[in-house]
Amino acid sequence: MVNKTVASLQAAVADVPDGATIMIGGFGVAGQPSALIDALIAQGARNLTVINNNAGNGERGLAALLKARRVRKMVCSFPRQADSFVFDALYRAGEVELEVVPQGNLAERIRAAGAGIGAFFTPTGHGTLLAEGKETRLIAGRPHVLEYPLTADFALIKAHRGDRLGNLVYRKAARNFGPVMATAAACTVAQVDEVVDVGALDPEAVVTPGIFVHRVVVA
Amino acid sequence: MVNKTVASLQAAVADVPDGATIMIGGFGVAGQPSALIDALIAQGARNLTVINNNAGNGERGLAALLKARRVRKMVCSFPRQADSFVFDALYRAGEVELEVVPQGNLAERIRAAGAGIGAFFTPTGHGTLLAEGKETRLIAGRPHVLEYPLTADFALIKAHRGDRLGNLVYRKAARNFGPVMATAAACTVAQVDEVVDVGALDPEAVVTPGIFVHRVVVA
Amino acid sequence: MKRLTREQLAARVARDIPEGAYVNLGIGMPTLVANYLPRDREIFLHSENGILGMGPAPAPGEEDPDLINAGKQPVTLLPGGSFFHHADSFAMMRGGHLDICVLGAFEVSVSGDLANWHTGAADAIPAVGGAMDLAIGAKQVLVMMEHLTRAGESKIVERCRYPLTAVACVDRIYTDLAVIDVTPVGLRVREMVDGLTFAELQRVTRAALVPPPQDMCA
């Protein structure tokens, strides 16, 4: 019998190596898998590249991972927030690298990785600093920029309910990056509020089918 | 008050012009909006380009549209089936043009149109007849083919339930091309089994949000 | 010089949003527009974090941390709303499905270039969010801003000095002094606040304006 649930948060992130690239779900704190992040801090992996929409809020979750100096580079769309003081200080001290990506390119590049797209042309960013040095092309009279997929070694996401096959449903706007990140990482770990029996999730309403999920842990 | 429901099938397709490009949902007959197709036959538009996974089954639905000689060109992945005799005869007689597209490229090109992607590189089809003459590129050591979006003037799709705002849910594997086609046409018309009150569809389980749908008709 | 307050400006923008429109209101001042949408029109607010049919702030105590807007403030969902993931949400924006987006700006140029994401200052932390996607994707891009900076400089310019968000994307500019369309023949003034003359508006605007029809006849 297939069983993707793991007994502990510790086990869920035990094999994250130093230098890994990690997608972390969430938009601000909504959908951020804080328990998995705490487990990752305890686990100790260093020199990480983290892909998230933001760069941490307050001192918990992603901010705590940054504060623990585990992150070499942030890839995100919106690092600067009212309460992103941990990142701000590290960035100004030159202790963390930053790649700013337009939010739609971030989502689409992650999706592209999951969908086997080698690269895509998008109008977003054309003529701006964020497209400098990138290949451009006029398509149907409109300038486009070529963007490449974003993959990761691990995706840490938060969902509402899951089953032992890895099927997931989310809660309201906490869905955000979870479903696309789940498709783009070699190992997807989902923190869920509750594990339900197989068959309890409506097959019409499953958002992330189990094929994309490798570990499910309750937190 | 916004009300996208229309009173009749006739009204739902009244403005389809000759020469239009029309996406028609369905995989075989599952998800095929037969009532809308019948209304389109009655409406009389000619010289159509039709985008569908197949090229009609038996003598009804899309096959009837073909039989009525309204289709100039079929864009599809799998025209040849046990019961595709209407298309087969027209094709062999040189009376309908055929563009065969790998099914994944068909779905992804339609999605690209809906998502504002100018073009994308995919490994599918590389080194085959279906990529002849297309731009290719080695990305991460793997050969890719450049594919362009597929748009349409109208998308005729079938869903299970809809509301006056155009929100849709589908039924089982009849979902297939409906959700992507809904995003890719200038005017999306959904044939539904039932119109429900606004708020009756679970916001977590809406598959096609109303923004993509212009007309809803019960059939 | 008489100026619209932020609230008056929000109400002015709201007046132009038609029944049935799908609308994204950017972070900051544009968010105020939601408070002035005509109650007799059904308008659908999109939030880039995966919401369509976003409603107003919840009553105190009813906040749900999983239901926030792009500015990360608690919101509600109206009946008929829906949730979806980020790639689908941005497909709505980038695929040209939103009728209108309303964005704040540092600067807008004569040709509709928009600068609203980065001051370009050496110590500024760049943060773009969804601004570039909205600017290239919405059918109509409306900018809402004060006409002048705090230092009294025109935010409407011949050429943006700040880093661009998108090229030639703005359709209309709403300021506390005027409503101005970006057109192929230049910045055409549609309205001015009561008592303001075209000459006065032009004087405080660091780009050539085209007068409104009635002024052309004057």
Next chain:
Amino acid sequence: MKRLTREQLAARVARDIPEGAYVNLGIGMPTLVANYLPRDREIFLHSENGILGMGPAPAPGEEDPDLINAGKQPVTLLPGGSFFHHADSFAMMRGGHLDICVLGAFEVSVSGDLANWHTGAADAIPAVGGAMDLAIGAKQVLVMMEHLTRAGESKIVERCRYPLTAVACVDRIYTDLAVIDVTPVGLRVREMVDGLTFAELQRVTRAALVPPPQDMCA
């Protein structure tokens, strides 16, 4: 020459599919594999028309026209299954998420080129379906076919004469005579039907084969 029946061949392929695998079975002979999956293993069947966790054919009278497989035959959904749209379904295939696909073939070449969609005949109506996407996308591409055509010609060839489905995509070939791996050093025979010698297999195969380990020592 002793040969596996279609059913025996399906059972042989099924034996190699491990617990937990996500598998797409192509139209035609590969569909038979579903009947022989070991009952003690949990295996997830994907159907390109938007189903994961596809179950067997329904009881007579229980058919649902909205629940069909890629071959348009009625199927069922197992507990834990799900439905999704076509772009998501092909993202599973193209994005490398399926562990295994089993495809029929007209021809397979020494380098793993696959021809299975088009005879290339002048009057043939080309129809590709999802074959090209499966061939490039699945982690392991297994081909299942008769070793010889009805005319007695080898379907394993140095170079495909039929139009290709994909280049260098096949990992393993299951025929009614043998199981053969496509490797960088050539077509390595893993198994042969009882009583068949390597020399006999090579004689009916129009491409050089590498003998199985035990033959190498013989």
